[in-house]
Amino acid sequence: MLPFTYALRNLFRDPSRLAQTVGGSALVVLLLVAAVSLNQGMDSVLSASGSAKNVILMGKGSEESIERSEVHLAAESSASTSIRGLEEKLGVAAVSGEITYQAPIRTESGKEEQALLRGVLEKALLVHTSVQLLEGHFPGPGEVMVGRLAHRKLGVDESEIAPGKTLHFENESMIVSGVFAAPGTVLESEIWFDRNDLASLTQRDTLSAITLRLDDATLDDVQVFTLQRNDLELAAIQEDAYYSKLGTFYKPIKMMTWVTATLVSAGALFGGLNTLYAAFASRIREMATLQSIGYTRVALLVSLIQESLLATLTGTLLAFLLAYFLLDGRTIPFSIGTFTLALSPLVIFTGLITGVLLGTIGTLPPAIRCLSPSLPKALRSA
Template sequence: MLPFSYALRNLFRDPSRLAQTVGGSALVVLLIIAAVALNQGMDSVLSASGSPRNVILVGKGSEESIERSEVQIDAESSAATSISGIESQLGVTAISGEISYQAPIRTGSGKEHQALLRGVSEKALLVHTSVRLLDGQFPGPGEVMVGALAHRNLGVKEGELAIGKSISFGNSELRISGIFTAPGTVLESEIWFDRNDLATLTQRETLSSVTLRLDSENIDEVDLFTFQRNDLELSAIREDHYYEKLSMFYGPIKIMTWVTAALVAAGAVFGGLNTLYAAFAARIKEMATLQSIGYTRLALLVSLIQESLLATLTGTLLAFIVAFFLLDGRTVPFSVGTFTLTLTPPVIFTGLLAGILLGSLGTLPPAIRCLLPSLPKALRSS
């Protein structure tokens, strides 16, 4: 086998080729890291938003969109008295009738921003157990409570949604009374209203949904209630299943992310292959000379792969550095909330694997072509 130092010295024989290889591999790996982080972030926030013990009652035909659902107001009290197995704390039943609404609001800057609004009562905290009040208090009449990531979803500065500031919805101005967190869920991007306020502002006489928290994951009692109360026209769906369906809805977006990354990466890969073909073609005589003094073609192939791996792994390291500063911890808004890009072990492993494959499998075609000519023919090449 050739010494490793031989591959290391050859790496710097052509600085321009080295820069192209490092830059191309860095671009490919960075795109793959971004695609994996985007898809993983979206999946994780949707899967964490639903609890298997929470059941959502929505209007029939609206199982895929709570915003379009309409539920009679008395469905909340009917469900509370008719369904056994609902969790309670200090005698308060964990059931929450809510209004979900998506509409533009105005912050202090005067600009309109599309926001996710939820009209709730204090019982919502018994159902959405991940919600914690960071500062301030639960909203009363004329007040709202904002999620810790709501400013990212709206694209405004955090200070515009501080306690004591105001937002405008329609012709009404509402004071921000509190800030809450719900780590890893879409709730953290929402703005919570007093339910009566939101009903008045949106001129609604119905709820969007009724969410209840059960003692167990068995929802048979809830299904029975919906069958018995045909007059309410309700459908029951487990909260985690609802968000799973949302994840499937965003499947085409995930595919487009991969397609875009693949197209750009393909251009970089083909450019890198052309560079390697040209570089290795100029070394056919060199390879033949090494064969003539006793080195096997396999040893030469390993050396060429080592040389390429050094360049691509350098590019991979560069991609991870860029991803750490530009992607890690960045929040990305989408229609139902925001999610955070994180360099988790699976993301890092995928990026590293991509760099190794680029340096090994990507090198094989030009390297084999370089070593393919017979020894006499290769020695006579100019």
Template sequence: MLLPWEYGVRNLARRPVRTALTLVALATVVMLVFVVVGFIRGLEQSLAVSGDKQVVLVYSVTSEENIENSSILAQTPSLLTASLNTAVRRFGVTHVSPELYLGTRVKTDEGDGGLGLVRGVTLSAPLVRRSVKLIEGGWPGEGQVIVGRLVAAKLGSSDESLLVGKSIWFEGKEWKISGRFAAGGAAYESEIWCKLGDFQSTTKRQDLSLVAMLLSPGGSAAEVQLFCKERNDLELRAIRETDYYASLQQHYKPVRLLAWFVVALVSAAGIFAGLNMMYGAVAGRNREIATLQAIGYRRRAILASLVQEGVLLAAAGSLLSGVIALTMLNGIAVRFTMGAFTLRIDSVAILIGCGVGLLLGVVGALPPALKALRAEVATSLKAV
């Protein structure tokens, strides 16, 4: 026969201070799990939505995966459009975007700032980068820029310093912010965009970093790749944008593995903390446990009641952490080497966080409960 369900609930209420401390400890551990898993999910989501399977990137073969180090001829876009018929062409406009992309020191008018990512583009960029949408202001003119919604996080600045009408400085020049854009969580959201010609003259560069082509329905990325191989004098390589960001997923795989290792360490630390708390909670109840055995309750029934208390505390701690994570952590911008992304507390993060919490409740309660049940009933009844 099992002990009544209310027995375990009442036991938690009889020791309010100890119960509250245990609840806070469990909630803190689960919150750390939410933060780390949210980081992993946010990084994966940002890389997953950045690529467009209809877009092909053409850049220098010597730059490998680092497009910032790429340098190709300014005539590359015209060579591609003249030699290939794979890009979308509407109303006489070919959907090909020549771009100059580099990392540089950016300063705001509030005196803060950091290393930013700047992309020089033309009016054809929105035709190719189809996820980019202006959410405020207008397209940049001479000496103007538009900023992604995560640029402030990338620079370590406040959102107020990057409002429309404010100024930023990079490459020794002042730039006015003419607008802000979003890209559905893509990597572009941590970038600063300006006019290509303006950026080239400021940096005293006439080359490009890459060319992005939007393939027509009948176009093939293989044709672009074949052209790059045949024109080996240009030292170009072509890759689908989705494949490029998939390679970045592999590049950041050690970071993700390290993050999962941190989840395991935090969970292990939580289990030991739970053991310590539960040992303290059970140690003063030897007489109670012995009395329950003396009046006829089996050891497995008492064990189930003690585990029930641990699970109830763990479930409450997980619920508390889940609510805080969803309302306060979800969507927080995080600065990273590739730019910035947002923490993502999705269904996977909730499942893992709450699963770890319930595991702490079960594993933390079992050893001290088993130890208390092994003691002799007569000896425990005499305990003070």
């Protein structure tokens, strides 16, 4: 086998080729890392947003979207008294009738963006157990409580929606009463109104949905209630199943991310192959000379792969550094909330495997072509 230092020295024979290889592999790895991180971030926030212990009652025929659902106000008290085995706190059943509405919100600076609004009463904290009040208090009349990532959804600085600031919805001004967290869920991007305020502002006398938290009860018990109360026209779905369906809805977006990353990566890969073909073609005589003094073609192939791996893994390291500063921890808004990009073990593993494959499989075609001519013919080559 050739010494490893031979591959290391050859790496710097052509600085421009080295820069192209390192840059091309860094681009490919960075794009794939970004695609995996984006898809994983969206999947994780949707899967974390739903609880298997929660059941959502929605209007029949509107199971695909809470925003389009309409539920009679009377259904909240009926569900609370008719369904046995619901979780209770201090004698209060964990039943929360809510209004969900998407509309533009304007900040004091005049910036206006779409936001997901949720009209709630304090009972909402009994079913949304991940919600933690960070500062301020629950919203009362004329007030709103914002998720800690709502500023990302609105595209403004965090200070613009701090407690005491004013948000404008329609022609009304609402004071920010507090900030809440709900780690890893879409709730963190929402703006919570007093339910009566939101009902008045949106001119509706129905709820969007009723969320129940189960204790001894099961989904079947809730479905029996919906069948018994045909007059209410309700459908029951587990909360985690609802958000899982939303993940299916966003599947085309995730597919487009993969397609874009694959197309750009393919362009960079073919460009790198052309560079390697040109570089190895000029070294045919060098390889033949090494064969003539006793080195086997397998040894030469391993040396060429070592040389390429050094370049592509350097590009992979560069891609990880860029991903750390440009992607890790960045929050990305989408229609129902935001999700956070993270360099998880799966993302890092994907990047490493990509770098190794670029340095091995991507090197084999030009290397085999370089070593394929017979020894006499290779020695006579220009």
